[in-house]
Amino acid sequence: MNNQELLVSRNDISKFELSTSHIKPLQPGEILLQINKFGLTTNNVTYAVLGEEYHYFDFFPTKKKGMAKVNVWGISTIIKSNVTELPVGEKIFGYFPMSQYVLMKPFKITKSFFYEKRDKLPLDMIVYNQYVRISHDPYYDPRHVDYMLVFRPLWWTSFCLDDFLNEKRFFDAENVIISSASSKTAFGFALMLRRNNRRKKIIGITSGKNMDFVKSLNLYHVVVNYDHVSELEQKPSVYVDVAGDDNLGDTLQSTLGSNLKIRLLAGISHQTTEQRSTKGSEVFFAAPWIDHRRREIGREFVRRNVVSWRALMDNVHEWVDITKGYGSKSVIKAYKSLIDGESSPNQGFVLSMHEKDAEDMLSKL
Structure with a gap:
């Protein structure tokens, strides 16, 4: 064979x-x-x-x-x-x-x-x-098999980002800024923030061509074009970089200064092998965090994920x-x-x- x-x-x-x-x-x-x-x-x-x-x-x-x-x-x-x-x-x-x-x-x-x-x-x-x-x-549902294949690995990253930042008390930030806001990891994370009532302003950064789609999700409080990030308000913020764009991160750092509490690199949708860099960012991988939390709270961590996963499956057909x-x-x-x-x-x-x-x-x- x-x-x-x-x-x-x-x-x-x-x-x-x-x-x-x-x-x-x-x-x-x-x-x-x-x-x-x-x-x-x-x-x-x-x-x-x-x-x-x-x-x-x-x-x-x-x-x-x-x-x-x-x-x-x-x-x-x-x-x-x-x-x-x-x-x-x-x-x-x-x-x-x-x-x-x-x-x-x-x-x-x-x-x-x-x-x-x-x-x-x-x-x-x-x-x-x-x-x-x-x-x-527990994640398998014959009605949603194809959506499971697309979203399941992404969902763990979205879920873990929310869990990690909550454990860190969001580094005392008021705003959560997310790049590549049209990506499935990004808007899954935004859904987690909304669902758990984190009381943070969620700011999605996206390209002009994806602006309408990102707004239609109704998950971000504010949607900003990449060309306008220098106009963001001076509020304590965490930046979750799904795009992997160093220039964007540098612009945010320059704009927000000490108000930018942390830059988390959670994806590299805008990078190729030659462009890859983690300059100025803390790299976030779901796998080590899953391992840490399973040892810390055991099956409860998976139970929370399954509950939130089912909420995603109830909505995802409207978006993708x-x-x-x-x-x-x-x-x-x-x-x-x-x-x-x-x-x-x-x-x-x-x-x-x-x-x-x-x-x-x-x-x-």
């Missing part, structure tokens, strides 16, 4: 190629999963841009020199198994490469999830190693339309639109490297 996957250059994520390899026979303790479909957003572009420095390229190594795999969150089906506890036909949600298939060697198997062992990765990235069995997944695509050409087209900044903010990609609906294919076997 052959496996087709998308590889990108480690040094320039705008350069990519399709690769086809033969899947080796299953060894004891291994399973083979068919990756049915996955969400693709600027979050995945972030994984690629930070791939070298933050180990994202190490999850699914490739032997092809200078190339790497872009990671996505998706749903798969076990199609071959040498693990008694994980039968053929079971559906799994988790972190995968943009491929048709993937071999895994699970351990710590429970009725709800299992782990993939990746000893060379930092311990605080263990959340990426957990694979959820759909049959016991799902664009589906099958086959490598569709995947490449969507990937290019994201790295070129040409995708629409009300668009969510749900894709498959298979030419047809993979789940439908399995049902007919």
